[in-house]
Amino acid sequence: xxxxxxxxxxxxxxxxxxxxxxxxxxxxxxxxxxxxxxxxxxxxxxxxxxxxxxxxxxxxxxxxxxxxxxxxxxxxxxxxxxxxxxxxxxxxxxxxxxxxxxxxxxxxxxxxxxxxxxxxxxxxxxxxxxxxxxxxxxxxxxxxxxxxxxxxxxxxxxxxxxxxxxxxxxxxxxxxxxxxxxxxxxxxxxxxxxxxxxxxxxxxxxxxxxxxxxxxxxxxxxxxxxxxxxxxxxxxxxxxxxxxxxxxxxxxxxxxxxxxxxxxxxxxxxxxxxxxxxxxxxxxxxxxxxxxxxxxxxxxxxxxxxxxxxxxxxxxxxxxxxxxxxxxxxxxxxxxxxxxxxxxxxxxxxxxx
Amino acid sequence: xxxxxxxxxxxxxxxxxxxxxxxxxxxxxxxxxxxxxxxxxxxxxxxxxxxxxxxxxxxxxxxxxxxxxxxxxxxxxxxxxxxxxxxxxxxxxxxxxxxxxxxxxxxxxxxxxxxxxxxxxxxxxxxxxxxxxxxxxxxxxxxxxxxxxxxxxxxxxxxxxxxxxxxxxxxxxxxxxxxxxxxxxxxxxxxxxxxxxxxxxxxxxxxxxxxxxxxxxxxxxxxxxxxxxxxxxxxxxxxxxxxxxxxxxxxxxxxxxxxxxxxxxxxxxxxxxxxx
Numbered sequence: 001x002x003x004x005x006x007x008x009x010x011x012x013x014x015x016x017x018x019x020x021x022x023x024x025x026x027x028x029x030x031x032x033x034x035x036x037x038x039x040x041x042x043x044x045x046x047x048x049x050x051x052x053x054x055x056x057x058x059x060x061x062x063x064x065x066x067x068x069x070x071x072x073x074x075x076x077x078x079x080x081x082x083x084x085x086x087x088x089x090x091x092x093x094x095x096x097x098x099x100x101x102x103x104x105x106x107x108x109x110x111x112x113x114x115x116x117x118x119x120x121x122x123x124x125x126x127x128x129x130x131x132x133x134x135x136x137x138x139x140x141x142x143x144x145x146x147x148x149x150x151x152x153x154x155x156x157x158x159x160x161x162x163x164x165x166x167x168x169x170x171x172x173x174x175x176x177x178x179x180x181x182x183x184x185x186x187x188x189x190x191x192x193x194x195x196x197x198x199x200x201x202x203x204x205x206x207x208x209x210x211x212x213x214x215x216x217x218x219x220x221x222x223x224x225x226x227x228x229x230x231x232x233x234x235x236x237x238x239x240x241x242x243x244x245x246x247x248x249x250x251x252x253x254x255x256x257x258x259x260x261x262x263x264x265x266x267x268x269x270x271x272x273x274x275x276x277x278x279x280x281x282x283x284x285x286x287x288x289x290x291x292x293x294x295x296x297x298x299x300x301x302x303x304x305x306x307x308x309x310x311x312x313x314x315x316x317x318x319x320x321x322x323x324x325x326x327x328x329x330x331x332x333x334x335x336x337x338x339x340x341x342x343x344x345x346x347x348x349x350x351x352x353x
Numbered sequence: 354x355x356x357x358x359x360x361x362x363x364x365x366x367x368x369x370x371x372x373x374x375x376x377x378x379x380x381x382x383x384x385x386x387x388x389x390x391x392x393x394x395x396x397x398x399x400x401x402x403x404x405x406x407x408x409x410x411x412x413x414x415x416x417x418x419x420x421x422x423x424x425x426x427x428x429x430x431x432x433x434x435x436x437x438x439x440x441x442x443x444x445x446x447x448x449x450x451x452x453x454x455x456x457x458x459x460x461x462x463x464x465x466x467x468x469x470x471x472x473x474x475x476x477x478x479x480x481x482x483x484x485x486x487x488x489x490x491x492x493x494x495x496x497x498x499x500x501x502x503x504x505x506x507x508x509x510x511x512x513x514x515x516x517x518x519x520x521x522x523x524x525x526x527x528x529x530x531x532x533x534x535x536x537x538x539x540x541x542x543x544x545x546x547x548x549x550x551x552x553x554x555x556x557x558x559x560x561x562x563x564x565x566x567x568x569x570x571x572x573x574x575x576x577x578x579x580x581x582x583x584x585x586x587x588x589x590x591x592x593x594x595x596x597x598x599x600x601x602x603x604x605x606x607x608x609x610x611x612x613x614x615x616x617x618x619x620x621x622x623x624x625x626x627x628x629x
Contacts (some may be wrong), residue, residue: 241452252424
């Protein structure tokens with residue numbers, strides 16, 4: 001066996017194949033364009049491009065849109081589409097991360113009690129805060145605090161257990177905390193029946209049309225979470241061998257898992273704070289990618305961000321047009337679209353996750 | 354120079370001492386078999402050496418106490434082949450073997466040219482180069498075992514700890530795997546410490562045998578010194594014959610009843626007496 005023979009043989013991990021990246025990015029771009037163009041007021045693609053060119057100070061470009069249309073485009077539609085992309089990308093990334101870290105295909109972004117905690121926070125805000133305070137700032141803040149608090153409690157309960165090294169202990173602690181917070185939330189909700197509708201709407205999720213403020217609120221968390229998780233994507237592959245084998249390969253399992261869980265959790269809490277609980281994205285998107293491509297986490301994590309973003313932008317278009325001028329809850333759309341799509345993927349592939 | 358040195362190693366798990374005061378010395382390129390009845394502490398001792406459970410006493414690799422090594426440093430000196438390694442079905446052979454390079458990489462780094470070469474060399478050594486694009490789920494038990502050894506080889510460690518390396522293999526694949534491990538001692542020069550339950554195989558392949566019982570070293574030495582009828586009867590509660598074969602010895606169970614007798618009812622009553 002000559003050395004030259006070995007060197008000429010390429011032993012590589014399947015990374016991001018250019019074809020898949022290209023396909024994913026194309027899907028995201030098409031979704032973004034559809035998201036910007038479709039709405040109660042039709043904007044032509046030509047005039048949107050002209051307006052964009054004018055905004056970018058390209059010489060000779062002038063917008064043909066009226067000032068109202070300009071405002072709809074740049075202050076409502078574009079920020080909403082961007083927000084939907086951030087929320088979708090984050091939920092899919094967090095789902096894939098939890099699935100890898102906890103080696104559980106059913107793990108979702110809400111695994112450690114975020115959903116229940118954020119739900120309680122939002123319910124308390126809706127039930128007890130005076131009408132004026134409830135609006136733009138207080139609800140997301142309360143949801144964020146509730147979600148973060150629930151995850152903190154999950155960690156505290158999980159660590160106090162004797163078998164703290166076990167990832168399953170943490171998941172059980174999450175279930176416990178979630179049950180407690182959900183019961184508390186239901187109690188508050190029953191006491192204040194008039195808030196039922198509002199709480200319900202929040203729980204089913206929606207992307208708000210609040211201009212750029214929510215985008216600015218969410219962006220730092222999502223960006224930080226994505227940087228941490230994507231930087232650790234090779235280690236997530238190592239973690240899929242289990243704690244002991246990862247440790248015997250030199251990985252500080254507890255520290256890496258903590259870093260990944262904190263990143264995924266903070267990103268999810270930020271996203272949940274503005275959009276409510278949008279189910280299904282964090283499970284469906286990573287699994288669909290896995291079933292279609294069979295790749296490991298190092299490729300799955302980046303693809304989840306891109307395709308999750310595109311998927312939620314499209315789902316949001318449907319949420320705001322299907323019953324226009326009323327809006328469907330986004331969680332309803334993601335499940336309604338996602339379930340049949342996923343069933344088709346399950347049926348047509350043989351490769352297990 | 355001693356490759357692996359254990360001094361008075363004790364492991365306590367859940368309030369019980371699983372390994373008690375084990376001291377041992379392993380020389381470079383030696384093959385030491387850890388034998389002993391179920392629950393003797395073989396796996397726990399291996400986990401202690403690998404730094405996976407806390408222990409009292411001291412363990413040194415090539416003169417360096419493992420307690421003072423960072424995880425990645427330890428993993429560059431010592432590789433582990435677990436009894437039931439996780440083999441994610443979607444992973445390709447190349448990807449799996451490349452995971453062996455983890456201790457040589459920074460936390461955020463991807464594999465480089467040097468890592469791919471090491472993985473290719475490990476695959477070539479085990480005759481697995483043509484398998485590199487195969488998914489693990491498509492491999493047979495024997496092929497998987499070779500892939501796991503290839504991962505340990507790609508790790509470029511000096512010592513490999515193996516926990517029942519041939520437990521799931523038929524006799525042919527068992528022999529292939531053992532011959533292969535033996536060859537790896539000469540090139541690239543590995544030192545092997547293996548928990549093994551097959552005493553005959555231990556006698557055939559190991560330079561020295563270390564018999565554990567109740568967490569303590571009950572006997573230690575050359576195979577024919579440790580694997581005697583009397584020692585095995587005492588520690589395994591087994592009645593066996595030790596028969597010389599070829600250059601080594603074979604451990605053969607002795608039937609106490611005739612071949613055709615049905616021992617089922619009396620087996621059950623024995624279990625009853627034992628309080629099971």
